[in-house]
Amino acid sequence: MNVLEEVKKYKDYAVAMRREFHRHPELSWQETETAARIRRELDEMGIPYEEVVGTGTIATLKGKKDHPVIGLRCDIDALPIKEVKELPYRSENDGVMHACGHDGHISMLLTAAKVLSDHRDELNCTVKLIFQPAEEKTNGALKMLETGRVGHLDTVCGMHIFPFLDAGTISVDPGPRYTSAAFMNITIKGRSGHGAMPHYAVDPIYVGAKVVDALQSIASRETNAMDTVVVSICTFHSGTMANIFAETAELSGTVRTFNPELRKQLPGMIERIIKSTCEAYRADYEFDYYCDIPATINDEHCSEIAAGSVKKLLGEEGLMKYAGTPGGEDFSYFLERFPGVYAFVGCRNESKGCSYSLHHERFDLDEDALVNGAAFYVQYLLDAQEQF
Numbered sequence: 001m002n003v004l005e006e007v008k009k010y011k012d013y014a015v016a017m018r019r020e021f022h023r024h025p026e027l028s029w030q031e032t033e034t035a036a037r038i039r040r041e042l043d044e045m046g047i048p049y050e051e052v053v054g055t056g057t058i059a060t061l062k063g064k065k066d067h068p069v070i071g072l073r074c075d076i077d078a079l080p081i082k083e084v085k086e087l088p089y090r091s092e093n094d095g096v097m098h099a100c101g102h103d104g105h106i107s108m109l110l111t112a113a114k115v116l117s118d119h120r121d122e123l124n125c126t127v128k129l130i131f132q133p134a135e136e137k138t139n140g141a142l143k144m145l146e147t148g149r150v151g152h153l154d155t156v157c158g159m160h161i162f163p164f165l166d167a168g169t170i171s172v173d174p175g176p177r178y179t180s181a182a183f184m185n186i187t188i189k190g191r192s193g194h195g196a197m198p199h200y201a202v203d204p205i206y207v208g209a210k211v212v213d214a215l216q217s218i219a220s221r222e223t224n225a226m227d228t229v230v231v232s233i234c235t236f237h238s239g240t241m242a243n244i245f246a247e248t249a250e251l252s253g254t255v256r257t258f259n260p261e262l263r264k265q266l267p268g269m270i271e272r273i274i275k276s277t278c279e280a281y282r283a284d285y286e287f288d289y290y291c292d293i294p295a296t297i298n299d300e301h302c303s304e305i306a307a308g309s310v311k312k313l314l315g316e317e318g319l320m321k322y323a324g325t326p327g328g329e330d331f332s333y334f335l336e337r338f339p340g341v342y343a344f345v346g347c348r349n350e351s352k353g354c355s356y357s358l359h360h361e362r363f364d365l366d367e368d369a370l371v372n373g374a375a376f377y378v379q380y381l382l383d384a385q386e387q388f
């Protein structure tokens with residue numbers, strides 16, 4: 001089949017679906033209406049599905065052969081951002097917005113499902129369509145996988161609408177795509193007292209400031225300069241008045257790297273610095289390191305297959321090289337278990353006002369990209385079924 005032509009038949013559907021989801025965004029783990037709408041569409045297509053972890057959905061489309069089993073995954077949640085752009089399909093859920101393009105992801109997977117459903121007797125595989133909740137909370141993928149109901153996948157394909165690449169291009173480079181992403185809460189425990197008499201107190205702000213400073217030595221003095229390492233303290237709260245030492249300071253931050261070995265070592269390095277700095281200045285601490293999702297790393301073989309798929313759809317000039325990016329993505333849990341590929345689907349178009357970054361209150365995407373993404377799901381599946 002000519003995949004691009006088949007997908008183009010459903011362009012109006014893809015746009016309508018994307019706008020519908022855009023109008024009704026829902027936060028992580030609250031995607032009830034979104035999931036219901038996805039399931040209605042699957043019912044219409046006659047594709048059986050099961051509900052997983054509440055708002056997740058796994059649909060199974062059987063082709064002529066049971067194997068290979070190929071997973072196509074999208075995420076479905078929105079963000080707590082107030083949309084400011086005037087659009088006919090602007091968010092109707094005040095303070096919640098599809099600012100990460102997951103509305104487009106759902107639309108692309110449903111559109112791919114339409115085409116695959118039309119051609120099910122041409123498929124030499126089993127397709128699992130995975131609609132994953134709570135990517136933004138970075139725990140939807142793992143929760144779904146832990147149920148065991150995803151089963152074994154011979155290969156898996158995910159994608160993100162990508163405003164850093166022009167619409168009409170796709171990047172499927174092998175190796176690191178997104179860094180790992182961990183978060184931390186640090187409580188510096190001092191001793192409160194009068195601002196005029198520091199000798200009776202242990203000032204948690206002073207100690208916290210030393211900790212913030214010392215943590216930067218990890219990236220600048222402890223790890224290999226060839227490794228990407230980001231250790232950021234992003235909140236620092238303490239104190240009530242200009243002449244009172246607080247009892248505690250609360251800090252929080254995030255940690256990123258592409259290197260899986262370093263990912264394991266980072267919490268230890270960070271705690272060592274917090275512990276010894278606190279000891280040096282007579283303070284105590286609590287350290288909570290959580291939500292440590294792995295880096296998203298594309299399998300080389302799958303990237304090669306995917307590069308061929310992109311060229312078939314968009315020509316040589318449609319295949320873009322793009323270095324990895326220091327964001328987090330919980331599709332990494334799929335790629336830890338199964339060989340697969342994560343694609344960046346260009347959606348930038350300045351002439352349509354679509355040039356804002358993901359998570360921006362004015363984010364919007366060039367809807368022409370929906371066709372490319374949907375077509376890529378289908379083409380990758382057709383190309384991969386011959387290889388596994």
Ligand code: NI
Nearest residue numbers: 100101102160
């Ligand atoms: Ni996203």
